[in-house]
Amino acid sequence: MQPYQGRAAPGAGPAGLGRRKDEPGRQVRPVPLPPVQQNLNYYPQIFWVDGCADAGAAPAAPFPPPVPDRSTKPRSDRERRSVGFLVMFLLILVAFTGVGLSIFKIFHLEKEVDELRESASAEHIPPVSQKLTGKKKKKKKREVRRAAHVTGNPAQRDLPLEWEPTSGHAYTSGIQYRDRGLLVSEAGLYFVYSQVLFRGSACDSHLLSHVVYKRNPASPGSLVLMEDKATNFCKDQRMWARNSYLGALFKLRKMDSLHVNVSKIALVNFEESKTFFGLFKL
Structure with a gap:
């Protein structure tokens, strides 16, 4: 003042x-x-x-309120709902697209695995697990199963018995059929078996014998492995039949040859299910 x-x-x-x-x-x-x-x-x-x-003087007039910007209009509830539905639809579409791509990828991988397995079995390509881990499995040498099973041959006329090595149930694996016998190519422990069915139309007092024996070029002569003899096997003058079975475990050498003899060829039934001969390595 x-x-x-x-x-x-x-x-x-x-x-x-x-x-x-x-x-x-x-x-x-x-x-x-x-x-x-x-x-x-x-x-x-x-x-x-x-x-x-x-x-008592009049107060100063306040500043007028700011004029709202009319260039941006407020959105209505309908527009907001439309935008929300659009965003939800896009999210669902993206989710389904991802699931579809995942399924397609899995199907494609399974197809590739199947193709690799087929090619591995055909061309000895390492399996998929070996490719993924990088570990190479050692190949195991496949051992030949040494076994033989031969059946009766009705066309024979003399001893030792002649056998059928290929037809019907007969087979050979690692064992050779030579000179009416089974030739062992590898030494080891073998189970040897033989069965012969004798059958006649009239009963007589003949001796029935069934023998399995072996030969080896390094040893002269033959060695009986198993034998079965029977007498009084029938009664009266009627038809009869008798089954003779032999089986045991033997240690055989390389080049051993096994054969079967019977007392009378005319009494042998040569059906493959009734008369047979074989061995297999343990």
Whole structure:
């Protein structure tokens, strides 16, 4: 606040004393001062201008609210739902696409595995597990199963008995059929068996014998391995039949040749299920 010195306007009343027209909101209060000189016919007055606004003055108008931007309109609930449905549809589509690609990849891998297995079995290519792990399995040498089973041959006329090595149930594996006998090509422990069915139309007192023996070029002569002899095998003058079976375990040498003899060829039934001969290595 600043003091104001001046002369009061003539004719101004007390209410209007010290008020300026350009300051309607200010209140002027006169401050009396003592006289300075005797020859002055007036008393100077100092006016104190109060900078405070009149209590009854009108308050200043507030700033107007900002005008909303009309370029961006608020979205309605329908538009929001449409956007939500679109986003959900896109997510579901992406999920189904991923599942489809996974199934296709699995199917493709299974097909490749099957092709590799087929090629491995045909061309001895290492299996898929070996390719993945990088470990090479040692190849096991396939051992030949040494065995033979020969059946009766009705076309024979002399001893030892002649056999059928290939037809019907007969077979040979690692064992040779040579000179009416089974030739052993590898030494080892073998189970040897033979069965002969004797059958006649009339009973007589002949001796029935069934013998399995072996030969070897390194040893002269033959060695009987098994033998079966029978007497009084029938009664009266009727048809009869007798089965003779031999079987045992033997240690055979290389080049051993095994043969079968009977007492009477005419009494032998040469059906393959009734008369046979064989061996196999343990």
